Structure formats: C-alpha cells, structure tokens
Amino acid sequence: MEAPPGDGGGGTSCRLEFAVQMTCQNCVDAIQSSLRGIPGLQVLHIQLDSQIVLVETSLSTEKAQSLLESTGRKAVLKGMGGAVPESFGGAAVAMMSGLVLVQGVVRFLQVSPQSCLIDGTIDGLEPGLHGLHVHEFGDVTGSCDSCGDHFNPYGECHGGPQDVHRHAGDLGNILAGADGRASFRMEDNQLKVHDIIGRSLVVDAGEDDLGHGSHPLSKLTGNSGGRVACGIIARSAGLFQNPKKICTCDGVTLWEERERPAAGANKKAAGQPTPHL
Ligand code: ZN
Numbered sequence: 001m002e003a004p005p006g007d008g009g010g011g012t013s014c015r016l017e018f019a020v021q022m023t024c025q026n027c028v029d030a031i032q033s034s035l036r037g038i039p040g041l042q043v044l045h046i047q048l049d050s051q052i053v054l055v056e057t058s059l060s061t062e063k064a065q066s067l068l069e070s071t072g073r074k075a076v077l078k079g080m081g082g083a084v085p086e087s088f089g090g091a092a093v094a095m096m097s098g099l100v101l102v103q104g105v106v107r108f109l110q111v112s113p114q115s116c117l118i119d120g121t122i123d124g125l126e127p128g129l130h131g132l133h134v135h136e137f138g139d140v141t142g143s144c145d146s147c148g149d150h151f152n153p154y155g156e157c158h159g160g161p162q163d164v165h166r167h168a169g170d171l172g173n174i175l176a177g178a179d180g181r182a183s184f185r186m187e188d189n190q191l192k193v194h195d196i197i198g199r200s201l202v203v204d205a206g207e208d209d210l211g212h213g214s215h216p217l218s219k220l221t222g223n224s225g226g227r228v229a230c231g232i233i234a235r236s237a238g239l240f241q242n243p244k245k246i247c248t249c250d251g252v253t254l255w256e257e258r259e260r261p262a263a264g265a266n267k268k269a270a271g272q273p274t275p276h277l
Contacts, residue, residue: 011187012111013058015044017079017239018068020053022046027073034071041067054239056083060185061107062121081239082111089113090193093236094201096122098144098229104182106201108233110193118171119185122203122229125176131208131224134169134191134233138198144227147200157219160210161188168195170222173208202230 022028028046031053035043041064045054053075057064061077068075082088089110096104104122111117136148150158151169159166168190174182182203208222209215217223 011058011185012115012117013056013083014109014111014117015054015056015081015083015085015239016061016064016077017081017242018053018055018065018075019051019078020068020075021073022048022051024048031068031071031073035067038067052078060121060183061119062183078242079237079239080107080109082109084112085239088238090197091236091238092193092197092233094120094231094233096120096201096203096229096231098124098203098227100124100228102203102229104229106231107236108191108193108196111187114189116188116191116193117185118188118191120174121181121183122174122176123181125180125182125203125228126205127176127178127180129173129175129207130182130228131204131206131222132171132174133167133202133204133208134171134196135200135202135230136169138200138232140200140230140232144200144202144230147202147227147230150221151196151199153195158211158222160208160212161186163211166190166211169199170208170210172210173224174203196233197235199233200230201233202227204228 025048028048031046032043035041040059041055041057043053043055053068055064065075065077080091092108094106096106102122102124104120106118106120109117134151136151139146150167152167156165156167159170161170161172171188174184176182204224205228206225208224209218210222211219213223215223
C-alpha cells in the first residue's frame with residue numbers, strides 16, 4: 001500500500017491570498033514577525049488597507065491558514081495561484097457534503113501545464129483510508145450516485161494515482177485520523193483543472209485497492225465501497241480575482257460568514273453555499 005498524501009511541506013509551492021483582519025501597522029508587523037522563519041511558508045506581501053496577506057507556501061492551505069490565525073486574527077482564503085504566475089492554468093473548488101455528517105472543501109490548482117495541486121480537508125469520515133475520485137458528472141441531484149463513473153476520458157482500467165494506466169479521476173486514498181478529519185495535499189500529472197470543472201469529486205466509505213485486488217470491482221472502481229460525500233467542481237478565483245468583502249447573497253460580512261459551516265443543513269437553511277473561492 002502506498003502512503004497516502006499528508007499535508008507535509010514538500011513539493012510544489014503555490015501562492016495563497018488571504019483576507020486577514022488587520023487594523024493598524026502593528027498587526028502587519030506582528031504577522032510578519034510571527035511567520036518569519038517558518039519552513040515552507042514565506043510572506044510575500046501584506047496590504048493593510050485592503051486586508052490582504054499574500055504568502056508563498058508548500059504547506060496545505062489549512063496549515064497556512066492556521067499559522068496565520070495563530071497570530072490571533074481571523075483569516076479567509078480568497079484566491080490561489082501558481083508560484084510561477086505565467087504557468088498558472090486555473091483553479092477550482094469542490095464543496096463536499098454527504099448524507100451523514102461528512103463535509104469539507106477540496107481545491108484544485110493547475111500550477112503548471114503538467115501538474116495539478118489538490119489540497120483539501122474533509123471532516124466526519126470514519127478513521128482510516130478512503131478512496132477519492134473525480135467522477136464524470138457534476139450532478140448531485142440523486143445524492144452522490146448521480147455523479148456517474150470515475151472520470152475516464154481515455155478508456156483505461158481503474159488504477160492508482162502513480163499508475164500510467166488508470167482513470168484520469170483516480171486519486172487513490174486519503175487518510176482520516178481518529179478525529180475523522182482527512183487533510184491532504186497531493187500533485188497529479190493526469191488531471192487538468194480545465195478538464196474537471198463541472199464534474200464532481202466523490203469520497204468513498206472504504207479503501208481503494210488501486211486496481212490490485214481480487215474483487216470483481218477492483219479494476220472498475222477499486223472496490224472502495226459506497227459514496228459518502230461528493231461535491232461539484234466549480235471554477236474558483238485565482239490571485240486578486242475575488243474582490244468580495246461583503247457577501248451580498250445573505251447580507252453577512254466575510255467574517256461572520258466564516259463562522260458558518262461551509263456545507264450542511266445550517267448553511268443551506270440560510271441560502272445557497274457561498275464559497276469564497
Ligand atoms: Zn477509477
């Protein structure tokens with residue numbers, strides 16, 4: 001079994017644009033000094049008047065956000081981009097939700113023509129490994145079962161993310177800890193952001209055998225059990241493309257909205273999910 005991706009500091013850097021609550025130059029100085037010297041994260045720019053902090057990082061977005069918030073300020077991710085802006089090929093986000101209390105956010109960033117960075121956190125999973133796949137259709141009207149099969153534009157058999165012969169949508173497994181949270185960051189050389197916008201991302205109940213099992217479903221789906229959560233993959237903002245300060249859809253500010261769950265019953269009662277990305 002291959003080790004599932006963690007949120008380690010290795011790999012390709014990307015740029016993250018955060019809105020951070022800052023009132024004066026002291027805030028700017030405090031953020032700069034507390035983030036100095038952290039491996040895998042560099043503050044590029046802090047704009048006090050527009051409350052923007054731009055960082056370049058090889059850490060997961062969750063980790064970068066918690067580092068920013070460790071300075072005592074709220075932070076909201078507003079945009080993502082490649083460390084080499086001219087090779088940036090688009091960004092997308094899937095807000096994941098399921099029948100049980102599984103919910104999360106997964107982001108896709110085309111950091112170069114070859115490499116798609118996939119970064120996410122999903123909560124409410126059973127501890128252990130769970131198959132993660134891009135599926136054909138962005139249709140969740142019949143729960144996750146209407147998402148179709150694994151995205152497979154080249155007529156391949158099911159496989160693992162490191163295999164040449166695999167479904168393009170095969171992302172292997174993510175690992176949920178004892179608290180039910182899976183936080184992951186991986187790079188993939190088959191998926192392209194522009195191919196998957198409008199499709200869906202699905203997380204399964206069990207472990208994907210990556211096509212190596214003896215079960216009849218192994219070469220089709222990895223035999224990873226039922227679908228526990230899914231989300232439509234939607235285009236999202238690159239760096240400095242998201243001018244939002246007030247959410248006009250339901251009248252709450254960015255900071256109030258941050259306290260609401262991104263998906264699930266509470267959010268839906270107040271209107272449609274309104275991801276910032
Ligand atoms: Zn597959």
